[in-house]
Amino acid sequence: MSANIRPSGVFDTSYAQDIALNRTRFDRLLANGLFVLLLLIPLLTLEGPFGLNILPQLWIGTIMRIAIFVIAVQGLNILVGYTGQISLGHAAFMAVGAYSSAIMARHLGMSFWLALPLSALFTGAVGLIFGLPSLRVKGFYLVMATLAAQFIIPWLLRYPLEPLTNGSRPLDVPAPTLFGLSFASTGAMYYIIIPLSVFLCLAARNITRTRVGRAFVSIRDNDLAAELLGINVFAYKLQAFFLSALYAGIAGCLMAFDTNNITLDSFLLDSSITMLAMLVIGGAGYPLGPLFGVAFVNLLTQNIIPALVVPVRDFVPRVLPFINTVNLYAALSPLLFGLALMVFLIVAPRGLAHRWEIFKIAWKIRPFSH
Amino acid sequence: MRKVFLALLLLAALAVPAFAQDETLPDFIEHTACEVDLTGETVTVYHFGDISGSYAFITQPLLAGLSDAIAYYNARGGVCGATLASDNRDTGGDLAQTQAHYDYYSTLEDEPDLIVLYASGDAELLSSQMAEDEIPGLISAGSVAGLYGEDGATPGWIYASNPLYSDQIGSFCRYVGANADQFPDPVVGYISWPGAFGEAAYTDETVSYCAAQGVTVLETPEYFPPTATDITTNVQNLVDAGANILYTNSLASGPALVAATVALLGLDDDVQVAGVNWALDTSVGLLGRSSLGSDGLPAVNGLVGSLPFYWWTETDQPGIGLIREQAAANERALSMQNIAYLLGWGLVDTYVELYAVAVNEVGSLDAVDGAVMKGVIENLSYSPLGLYSFDYNGGETRALPGNRIARMLFLNADGTGPATSGEDAMTVPLADGTTAYIPILVPLTEFEPAPDLRPGGADVPAGS
CATH class of the missing domain: 3.40.50.2300 (Response regulator)
Structure with a gap:
């Protein structure tokens, strides 16, 4: 959790101040300023209403993808980071959110605004079902139980529910509308995804300040002790699974309405593993962990690795002539991803968010180093 | 003597590209005559696909075909004088990468007039986005959903050279x-x-x-x-x-x-x-x-x-003869001499024809955009190197229907x-x-x- 450090001369005078999301006026100004800045980004691109070309248009899609995954990983953070449970079925829960919202919109004629909360609640309910084994098992065995979700859910969507989901073929999703205004144009979904992502991140952070959040943390730290203190461990574990799946459902729904097209190939086991890795790299149990993790993995897979392919392809045959460079990208991508994960587990097991906290503390107590 | 030798060398260096430019295409390649000179400009073949994953057996020869064909056509005037280039991006078979690469291309300041795809999954993912962005795509073969939308009745902006x-x-x-x-x-x-x-x-x-x-x-x-x-x-x-x-x-x-x-x-x-x-x-x-x-x-x-196209062994086809000759000249191994190498050549030849027609129609390369290119694709009747027949019936179809059945022997x-x-x-x-x-x-x-x-x-x- 974030350290309770204030700049010199700043004191809390009430409990409310102590647990406030933004403890100082500067924090509040900074947070609001960043949010406004984020909302301004589309206006500064070529396809914005003013046709400005200050920022590349590519940023819009990238930021939206990051925001969607931040929501999903934030859900995983509630389950893994705060409650100490684990899930390898998170991508499957995203699929539930994506497909249920698409079906509601297509077959029941629901608007996006109704399909979003309903699909989220439905996904939460599905999460509850797969959370049931947490009553009996934990650790490695719970991983296996949640892994079942990653096999059962896609199978259900692909075969028995094929008339509704199109099976392995893509499913078209209509663009959201609001008072006759369509969100079909490029980047229009930005103004749905970004505010929702910020809101859900704040909500996830807020959970830690509530009775429920404290119960989650107590279960994570020592479930036996929590039970002895009168905490209904099973009920809270189920709540964590519900909330985690609910976040995944929202992310899946946003993904479906953003791309207007969904296929099961986007929700396979490797996505679940990637999201877990994002959380580990970003910092499990830190509100900012998902943001750091998703941004880092995106940077790694979409910028760093492709940039490395060409020099490595030129260099490798000179030192290792038996290596087949044709498959270099396919080999390099999981290799470097795995390596990054390993490095983080060894060097910074608490993730980038923890490093960020250390940096913030150092900044706040400057010029004193201790 | 040394100065004379250097002068001769310099002369030769200048003369070689000039002579190379003078090389002409064989008679059987009948491109539309250019009415606009595009010398100094570049036509890029934007392509992304699974270059290193399970499709690599196909896509690596495709890259070889594209590269050899581009060099061949550039040595013979390119596209109305414009130089052909290629920009290949690897998705590794990952749909997230497909989306990222597409976002990159579709947000380029000079948006592509045409994109080359490879996988059906990519086409299905991008079908509606490409229609929305008005960027046509060429693909070798595709699924109903990728080319005609989920209902199979909404022709999109992606065109396949093989039957569905x-x-x-x-x-x-x-x-x-x-x-x-x-x-x-x-x-x-x-x-x-x-x-x-x-x-x-x-x-x-x-x-x-x-x-x-x-x-x-x-x-x-x-x-x-x-x-x-x-x-x-x-x-x-x-x-x-x-x-x-x-x-x-x-x-x-x-x-x-x-x-x-x-x-x-x-x-x-x-x-x-x-x-x-x-x-x-x-x-x-x-x-x-x-x-x-x-x-x-x-x-x-x-x-x-x-x-659905002519094969390497059908040497009575002049296009096949040319491709075989170029594969040998470029020392392409047996594993490269496959479907995708042929299609790479067919694709580049198609690009030359499409751009020649499009530029003639609108007057300059800058004026060519996705909508213009879509119109050209739909109305063109052409046979790239004689390999197959490129004709989308005025836009009625999205996949070329010509096909035949064959048997693999050794x-x-x-x-x-x-x-x-x-x-x-x-x-x-x-x-x-x-x-x-x-x-x-x-x-x-x-x-x-x-x-x-x-x-x-x-x-x-x-x-x-």
Whole structure:
């Protein structure tokens, strides 16, 4: 959790101040300023209403993808980071959110605004079902139980529910509308995804300040002790699974309405593993962990690795002539991803968010180093 | 003396490109005459696909084909004087990467007029986005959903040079139905990779069309991942259900594994292996070299499938002759001499023609955009290097229908025809110590339109 450090001369005078999301006026100004800045980004691109070309248009899609995954990983953070449970079925829960919202919109004629909360609640309910084994098992065995979700859910969507989901073929999703205004144009979904992502991140952070959040943390730290203190461990574990799946459902729904097209190939086991890795790299149990993790993995897979392919392809045959460079990208991508994960587990097991906290503390107590 | 030598050298250096520019295309390539000089400009072939994943056996030769063809055409004036270039991006088979690369291209300040795709899954993912962004795409072959939308009735902005996968299995059923003496009581078991590509040919329409041709398609398709090494159970399930033909919509290792498993089970005399156009490829012949059938030839010997363009062995076609000559000049290995290398050449030749027509129409390269290019694609009637016929019927179709059925065999030791046994076959030692047999494709039919098996298509039996 974030350290309770204030700049010199700043004191809390009430409990409310102590647990406030933004403890100082500067924090509040900074947070609001960043949010406004984020909302301004589309206006500064070529396809914005003013046709400005200050920022590349590519940023819009990238930021939206990051925001969607931040929501999903934030859900995983509630389950893994705060409650100490684990899930390898998170991508499957995203699929539930994506497909249920698409079906509601297509077959029941629901608007996006109704399909979003309903699909989220439905996904939460599905999460509850797969959370049931947490009553009996934990650790490695719970991983296996949640892994079942990653096999059962896609199978259900692909075969028995094929008339509704199109099976392995893509499913078209209509663009959201609001008072006759369509969100079909490029980047229009930005103004749905970004505010929702910020809101859900704040909500996830807020959970830690509530009775429920404290119960989650107590279960994570020592479930036996929590039970002895009168905490209904099973009920809270189920709540964590519900909330985690609910976040995944929202992310899946946003993904479906953003791309207007969904296929099961986007929700396979490797996505679940990637999201877990994002959380580990970003910092499990830190509100900012998902943001750091998703941004880092995106940077790694979409910028760093492709940039490395060409020099490595030129260099490798000179030192290792038996290596087949044709498959270099396919080999390099999981290799470097795995390596990054390993490095983080060894060097910074608490993730980038923890490093960020250390940096913030150092900044706040400057010029004193201790 | 030294100065004279240097001056001569300089002169030669200047003269070589000038002479190279003077090289002309052979007469059989009849591009539209350029009315606008584009010298100094660049036409880029924007391409992204799975270059390093399970499609690499196909996409690496495609890159080789693109590179050789671009060099060849640039040496002969490029596109009305403009230089051809290529920008290839690797998705590794990951849809997230596909989206990222597409976002990159579609947000370029100078938005591409045309994009080249490779995978059906990519086409399905991007179909609506490309229509929205008004960027046309060229793809080799595709699924109904990728080219005609989810309902199969909404033509998109992606155009395939091969028939739809569903139409290809239709062609195969038509052939089987018409050759009952070779295929008595045909029962097809569908065995493929899971996903957009692998499952694209198994539809209600194809099942009912095949039934109308007297070919039963089992209602229990089997799917195996591209990484699978043992599919005995899948094959056995289909054979137990009555299949005497196994049809696969996979490529490279997929058809090779199906044929190897059939041979392993001792069923090669009872079960015919068949597949999509990618199954009839050099890669399948080479990958299948270690699994031999009862005749001592690779188990893929005799594989039947679609061949919607001319093949390497059809040297009476001048386009094939040119490509063979260039592959030899560029020292392309046997593994590169496959479908995708041919299609790479066909693609570059198509680009030259498309841009020549488009620029003539709008007056400059800058004025060419996606909408202009879409119009040109839909109204062009052209045969890229004579490999296939590029004609989308004024925009009515999104996949070229011309198709024929062919059989994969292996060259005999004399190089005069197909081998009848392992002892009779021509073999080539490979660098890894193994021996390769030389695959050849023998057409069994003439070119004819594949049946239209889109939902509501002209050849879909009534009531299905």
